[in-house]
Amino acid sequence: DAMVIQNPRYQVTQFGKPVTLSCSQTLNHNVMYWYQQKSSQAPKLLFHYYDKDFNNEADTPDNFQSRRPNTSFCFLDIRSPGLGDAAMYLCATSRDNGEPQHFGDGTRLSIL
Amino acid sequence: SQQGEEDPQALSIQEGENATMNCSYKTSINNLQWYRQNSGRGLVHLILIRSNEREKHSGRLRVTLDTSKKSSSLLITASRAADTASYFCATRNYGQNFVFGPGTRLSVLP
Numbered sequence: 001d002a003m004v005i006q007n008p009r010y011q012v013t014q015f016g017k018p019v020t021l022s023c024s025q026t027l028n029h030n031v032m033y034w035y036q037q038k039s040s041q042a043p044k045l046l047f048h049y050y051d052k053d054f055n056n057e058a059d060t061p062d063n064f065q066s067r068r069p070n071t072s073f074c075f076l077d078i079r080s081p082g083l084g085d086a087a088m089y090l091c092a093t094s095r096d097n098g099e100p101q102h103f104g105d106g107t108r109l110s111i112l
Numbered sequence: 113s114q115q116g117e118e119d120p121q122a123l124s125i126q127e128g129e130n131a132t133m134n135c136s137y138k139t140s141i142n143n144l145q146w147y148r149q150n151s152g153r154g155l156v157h158l159i160l161i162r163s164n165e166r167e168k169h170s171g172r173l174r175v176t177l178d179t180s181k182k183s184s185s186l187l188i189t190a191s192r193a194a195d196t197a198s199y200f201c202a203t204r205n206y207g208q209n210f211v212f213g214p215g216t217r218l219s220v221l222p
Contacts, residue, residue, distance in 0.1 A: 004154075033209075042200060042212040043155065055209075090154055098142055098204050103154030 003027070006091050006104035013081055014112050021076040021107045023091030031097060032074040034066060035090040037106070043090055049074060050097065078109075086111045117213050118201060124219040131188040133216040135201035136181075142204050144177060146186050149198045149215070158186075158199075191220045 004025045013019040023032065031050050035043035047056045049068045063085070065077045078085055088108050092101040119134045135144070143162045147155040161168050161177045161184065168175050174187040188195055198217050202210040 006154075040217075042214050045209055045211075048209060092155070097209070100145060100157040100160055101147075101155070101210070102157070105152075105154045108152075 004091055004093055004102050004104040006089075006107050008107060009105065010108050010110070012110045012112060015083065016080045019078050019081055019109065021078075021089050021091075021109070023074045023076075023104055024072050025074075025093045025102075026072070027093055027095075027102060028071060029093035029095050029102070030071075031094045031099075032068060033092040033094075033101065034064075034074070034076050035092065037088045037090055046076070081109070081111050083111050085109065118199070118216045120216060121214070122217045122219070124221065125191055127191060127193055127220055127222050129191055131191050131195070131218055131220070133186045133199050133218070135184045135186070135203075135213055137184075137201075137203045137213075138182065139205055141179075144184050144204075145202045145210070146173075146175060146184075147200045147202060147212075149200065151197075155200065188218075191218075193220050193222050196220045 006023050033048040034046045037043040045057050046060045046064055047066050063079050068074045088106045090103055090106045092103045094101045117136050125131050141163055143160055145160045146158040148158055149155045159170050159175050161175050172189045177184045196219050198215045200212045200215045202212045204210045
């Protein structure tokens, strides 16, 4: 089945230690998104790629960066994680802007 | 902000009853989507309704859109325990990305 896969499901890192979360898709969708979701809150868009074009949300901290080396993969890099970055990170794809999004099951990030 | 706002924040019903959730937004939209999220999982797309549509159905789901009131509702009929989840509306303005509302937590009791 075509899907969006996030690895790992759970990630623990130390305060200030860089961490990378990964996402892959077999849907061949043009758009890939990264969301941050804290407990009992709505997903908050961090950035998205339309093909190779990177679009950063205005309020996304500089601590968060992303790479999309090819259509199938997208990475979220957190350069110096703080305690406030503990959250669920969701990757999603869509065929085009505004189309329904397909989500992975997320990576839950804990900061020690 | 064009963020959707769901109402109620939490809803608890008995199996077999209908559940209605509402979403309000602030600016003109291109389309509005509803998503479901089970605990600890990603979101699942349920239904998309475009700004020129008033009602859509999908199985036990019925979505309405009133652009004059800037509001939408999601009706789940004959609810089941498996419908227990959080439900989010997401609105998209022309040329912009989606903004998710805070969600409604639905509990369906057996």
